[in-house]
Amino acid sequence: METRAQIRTRFAIRVWTAFVLLLVYLPILCGALAGLTKGRYFVFPVKVFSGEWWEKTLSSLEIQTLVHNSLLIAVIVTLVSVLFAFFGALAFARYEWKGRKLYQKIILLPIFFPQPVLGLALLLWFNALGINPSWMTAVIAHLVWIVPVVTLVIAIQVYGFDPTLEEAARDLGASRWFILREVTLPILWPGIWSGALFAFLLSWGNFPLSLYTAGVDSTIPKWLYSKMVAGYTPMVPALGTMSTLSAAALLLGGGLIGMLLRRRRAEA
Amino acid sequence: MTLAVTSSAIAAEPLASAVPQAKPVLQLVGVRKVFGEFAAVDGVNVDFKEGEFVSIVGPSGSGKTTLLRMLAGMEGPSEGYITLRGNLINDVPADKRPTCLVFQSLALFPHKTVGENIEFPLKVRKMPPAERKARALELMRMVRLPESYYGKNVMRCSGGEKQRVALARAFAYDPDVLFFDEPLSALDYKLKKALEKELKDLHRVSGKTFVYITHSLEEAMVMSDRVGVMSRGKLVQIGTPEEIYTKPANRFVAEFFGEVNSFEVRRGADGWKAADGKALVVSGLPEGVSDAATVIVRPETMRFVPTGAAVDNAIQGTIYNEYSLGSRMQYQVHAGERIYLVEAPRGGAVSAGDAVTIGWDAADAIVVGD
């Protein structure tokens, strides 16, 4: 059922989405250009192009270490926070229990907190407890801030979850774990996926918490920040372009493989 | 056997008062379920015997679904005791009970296909996929779903198709006790008949206990060993279909099984008298009924009395209206201030506007206490 008004709305929404997407990519494109110019400073139209900064970035051992640290932290944070937040979201939006109202409030507090202050305060505690700051302490710091965010994101979908489905599964003899795997997880999957994405991105891009809690294990955002403030080179935007491209390759590649697998399974 | 049902919650010594002869599989003692202020189920005492087929009927909102949810372990009773083969199971969760409920809301898994929904309980118990599929297809045949639906998205099925998937899923689980909450309500007459038969066969062959909510009185009558009638959270009567039909515990039960003709009566020196003073002939004096009572005559026992024929009770009137009920007709007969209902086969000699005599035999009158 489509009226003319609906067709117009549909068109307007398409155009709007395309426009916003264009804006989303505009600075990325500017960065890509900057990363390919010869000089450090950017003038448009670009006079001389050069692959120098890409080469330097790719061959830099330091950046390899930074990528490694950032990935390690982000992957662990993603896994742990999705696990915690999944149950956290059930407690937030699914179950009715005594402490729920209070819980719904405390869980918000860490995200209300300015991150640099949280990072510094955590650093004070790690040291008071005799824990040497390292990527592991950064993981904990990230979790304190990211788990509540991911909990909220997953909770959105939990609000739409029909509890009678779990009841029915239970009634059919399924164990808690089986229900989780076969009913709850697949139905909440979009929320979990979004939550995981949030977790990864928030950790991967985090500067203020890592600044204080990663100890000697520096991360990409810390490096980028110091480069921006003192010692800027076009390696900064070059690294940005590479990140976008790798993410695109990974996500699209993953999506493609997923699609092929699904198709094959459907055929089988 | 009609169980005398007391509707007050039993406070002390709850279990001693109801010692059943044959060991019941499920026993409810003083079971109440309260939502906020409101008691959805209000002091139910009943035994379900092993292998029995019990139907539960009652008006919308009378607590049938709530009762079944408690039996299945979806909800704990606010008060009272539920025992399974003698063990208290108030707090035993659904997956630890050998029972299964076909939900009124169906509760199908929206992300699974028809086949996957049906196979769910089989997957739970780790049946190999090939075997699972074979069983699912078998069950689909049983509920008359075409084989091609095996891979169909369950949310794309029609209302009746969904209902059959829910049924098949419960059969796949195959527990000792099955609860059905209006399982055939969305099916057409023929399919309903066919599945009623399947259900009945399954019940007979398996020896399982079935508790079955329905709004179809025919279903309740045809299929059950006993029928329970609920009203406002209370189980007001439970007994064989015959008992419920012919010896309703009260006016509510009598009327619930269809529109009836009823007369407030008082026993005077010269026998039962209607409110308007007319003497009535009723068979025997039922026990436990006070001097004030109600006499019920069902439309199908009320009949047109050919002129001059003998009948225990007769009323003169005019046919005011007639309806087709399919194979039968219903007539509204105007007499005095009142309208009486008479049901008769199609093709009778009477029609609207005719002056007729209607009446009933003493043996067909039902006397109830309120």
Place this chain on the structure above:
Amino acid sequence: MTLAVTSSAIAAEPLASAVPQAKPVLQLVGVRKVFGEFAAVDGVNVDFKEGEFVSIVGPSGSGKTTLLRMLAGMEGPSEGYITLRGNLINDVPADKRPTCLVFQSLALFPHKTVGENIEFPLKVRKMPPAERKARALELMRMVRLPESYYGKNVMRCSGGEKQRVALARAFAYDPDVLFFDEPLSALDYKLKKALEKELKDLHRVSGKTFVYITHSLEEAMVMSDRVGVMSRGKLVQIGTPEEIYTKPANRFVAEFFGEVNSFEVRRGADGWKAADGKALVVSGLPEGVSDAATVIVRPETMRFVPTGAAVDNAIQGTIYNEYSLGSRMQYQVHAGERIYLVEAPRGGAVSAGDAVTIGWDAADAIVVGD
């Protein structure tokens, strides 16, 4: 009037070809709805006349809901034309049609109370809150919901309560044409009766057009001006209840209205003969029926023939089984290789094991073409 239904989609000049005598409110010409490969509605042609009450019946999955969804504007037809008072409305969205559908799935707003659900269409047309509430309470009375439910969370209502809220919401909207998709399926007998009456009254008083899907044949028969029968996406017959019942277009329709006794017959030189060679007496020769046909005898026109009484067709057999249908009994009579069904009032003299003669009158036989 039984409409001859052609099931092929009409390609060219679609609207000119079917000029109705009485202006129909809704007209469907060659309407098809395809999901993937599958045609859920497959070439339906039908007119609904202004002020008519049409019931649609048909097996589960035959396309009833899909048909109604297209009429209400929830779904566009894949092929064919839908006109409203002569205007093509294929692409007119639901809110621009003077129609309203009571969903099979109810589609109640879960975040609103019972009252707010019912008031929704009133809010749409900006009725002041006080008036809205008064109207909602009135409608709640009509569907027999207690006033206290006004503020109740609609998701906390029982199945039947929800169904009534959905009904009241549609009444609140009060459009010219109302579509009902099994609106009373979750209600008990008494309530169903009461609401059928309300619906019927509303229909009569308002002069609106009702299209009503039901699985209750009784409902279809009692309430409708015409009954349409769907099968596999096609509307196989539409006519008055009487026509459908007494002159089914084919065996499918005949059987759909209940279990029947049927005989494959051929017309020989000496009249109709059953497959087993036995001569049969049937009344008249129906038109449009080839020499091979099927004779249908409904269980309620099949009867026990007292010894020596005259009957057009008689069969000897033994009562094999008997069921109670409430006020009536159904008997399975074994004769030769077959089982015949006989329906008779309760309290007849026969019972299982008895040898009986059953038979039917020529006038009661129905001859259909396949």
Place this chain on the structure above:
Amino acid sequence: MAVAIEHQSQTVDTSPKGIQVSPGLRASGPVVVLLGLGFLAPLLTVAAYAFATPKSFDAFRSFTLANFAVIFDPANTVWTSFAWSIAYAVATVVLLAIIAYPIAYGLHRLFGKWAGFVSVLFVFPLFVSENVRLYGWVLFFIKNGVLDGALKALGFSGGPELLYTPGAILFGMLYVYLPFMLFPMTLGIAMVPKDLIDAARDLGAGRFMIWREVELPLAMPGILIGMLLTFVLGAGAIAESKILGGQSVITIAQDIEVAFTYAQNWPLGSALALILVVIVSGLALTVLSKLDLDRILGRR
């Protein structure tokens, strides 16, 4: 018989005995423990610093209200930083809701099989640090940058002067926080059953009515959580002002940063941070309690 049953019921261990932990409490366990260990301690530390002697490092060893006195001194203009940050946060929330809603709606209802691809297009750039993305905008807007340079190359007199203004800061915030509105909102809108929209339309409701009465309330969890996240992030924003805004506005996050760094006045920074937490949580929780999700969704 009563005795018998009670006796038997003890022999069945299907009935869970002992302390009954509600599923909600159990599910909240990991998060509560994490926050108990990882957040309570820092919270206490910051609180202790907030009440410590100004410019000292004597947390837990001194107690004074001096830091708050300084902040609430009428001569102190730090309130303007609070005001700016809250105003930016509010503007970000409102504008992003308007910007993201059509996209979220499109992702769920219009884009069909392209929806996955379109939403992933919004994701790729997020792998780049927000500083770098913001700097990309500097390269776009700056004199002889992409916009100005391109316009000049096309013969125009050059681009508009947008950089280093309060408006540029808001623009940057909209840019950086868009995903935090878009994704929760998309999840929320996906929760609205199509049936209900059909039903509302069928009952005569127009687009706006359907939106207000059905889609909006049912998508509320997603929308509210998107708003909450963008509000909190907006209130703590700093990079947008530093990179795109040329610090044409000082946000409260920057004041806190200065207190901890250049001023080496941790007690003041802690007090500011605590006040920010109180303001943000006060505002957010007030709004949230007005729009109680549980109530909106008919859970209670």
Place this chain on the structure above:
Amino acid sequence: AGREKELNILCWEGYNSAQVLDPFRSSKGATVKAESLTNDPTMINRLRAGETRIWDLINVNNPWARKVMAPAGLIKPLPKAEFEPYFDTMLPQFKSPYRWAMSDDGKDLLGMAQRFGPYSFVVNTDKVSRATAEEQGWALFADPALAGKYGILESDDWNVFGIFMVAGINPFKEHTDAEMKLFSETAEKVFKGAKMVGDIASLNQALVSGEIDLHLTGGTYSVSPARADGYLNLRAVTPLKGPIDGKGGISWIEITSTVNNPDLSPLATEFLKYVQQPEVAHTVAFAEGTFNPVSQMGNKKCFDLFTKDELEAIQWDSLEEEMARSAEYDIVPDYEKALDLMTAAKRLRG
């Protein structure tokens, strides 16, 4: 124990580069981690929060070691005998005992000096000639004609000095209320007139693009990358005269100290010696990012490693005179008060 093979350095940009660290790593077979931060106080925060147990070396600007870290016990003295001789090969002004390398009482050697530079402001000499800039000095930033054409580097400690200088007040002494009032008014005016406040990358880009013609706070450290890129029209300027005992500019000297780590790596002192080597010192001067003079240029072996372009990038031609015209960065006695006033002034921008 067991830290023979690891070294952790907290430093300004440059020491964390591969060019500097890799040769040390391979020669010692050690794991060296270096983190570069972009302001002194944040590094001090890390140590204060307890990271003294992590870091072995900390590299900050001159007064912090002597006046803050040593009194707070965050760093520990170097073995004087081993390290004092290095000062003798440095540029003349670093001759031992070098004030900023010593404790207040002059007893302990607190760190080693390496990079340094003048740090007043930067101009685009195409727009404001070097001569005008040196002549007019800080007054440029009070010139209404230049309002909206200058930027300010985001470096609040340093900006406090700058504002004092614009106001014609010596920053490194106690100030009267009147001076503070003048400071405050000047700050308001200077910040109000600034087109932007930003980091080095932004300001250099803005200078190159033409968004601004000059910026307050900055020197060889900040402008050298742009000069190295060929923008020789951009230049750090030290005014000819000014309020600090006649001196017109301010300079900085980085001091690298050993952290008061209970388990200090033996490689800490090794590294300090390593960077004194001429080749390494040159590498430090021209590590990626920013380019700076180093004290080791006093040693000819080191100096000869600098190419002409490199010397041009760090404005070697005028370095000596500019340093001579600069007072050394020091602690401002009423710094907190001035910072508060300046922060308040910044808020008036919005």
